[in-house]
Amino acid sequence: MPESEVRKFSAITDPIDQISRIACIVGGVCLVAIFVLIASEIVARNLLGTSLPFSWDFAAYMMGGCVFLSAGATLKAGGHVRVTAIHDYLPQKGKQVLDAAACLVGLAICLVILFAVSDMAMLSFHRGSTSSSVVRTPLWIPQAVMAIGAVVLSLQMFAQLVRTIAGETLHNDADIEDQL
Structure with a gap:
């Protein structure tokens, strides 16, 4: 496909890429917050003889957020596991057909995950479900963050x-090695 045809699609893909980058940054903030929470818990236990009752729960919620919010950017960067045993031996048109089929299957799986996580968050919201810990966190909040991450992954x-x-080549192992 000519470059002008590929650029037509950038009006669709560029905003999605930006959303993935923003979600990944938020996922990175979640990762830093996990470190701060766990370090605070360790300091509180060892130096103050007390525990922070919310630290482990919130760290777990943020881990879910970190994984889900970063998944779209990881996909864009080619960081997910990809088996290329057949792909590498196909002609360019065969690679494109296989990539499109894989993307369709992947999109279907992402939409199932999105539906499941969103349904879980909505059910928790309607039922007023809370965590069983001392803090009693409304579970729909961390589940909604996971649902947002599933939206971003589906979009990506x-x-x-x-x-x-459009005929663009998706990342391969050489692209990933160049980024490292």
Whole structure:
């Protein structure tokens, strides 16, 4: 496909890429917050003889947020596991068809995950479910963060499908090694 045709799709893919980058930054903030919470817990236990009752719960919630919010950017960067045993031996058109099929299957899986996590968050919200810990965190809050991450991953998978259809080459191992 000519460069002008590929650029037409950038109006779709560029905003999705930006959303993925922002979500990944928030995921990184969650990772730093996990470190701060666990370090604070260790200091509180060892120096003050007390525990922070919320630290482990909030760290677990942030871990879910970190994983889900960073998944879209990881997909864009080619960081997810990809088996290329057949892919590497196909002609370019075969690679494109295989990539498109993989993106379609991946998008279907992402949408199932999105539905499941969103449904779980909505159910927790409607039931007023809270954690069983002392803090009694409303569970829909961390579940909603996971649902937002699932939206971002689904959007990024759609963007990857658009790129494949437009004839762009998705990341391969050499691209990833160059980024490291």
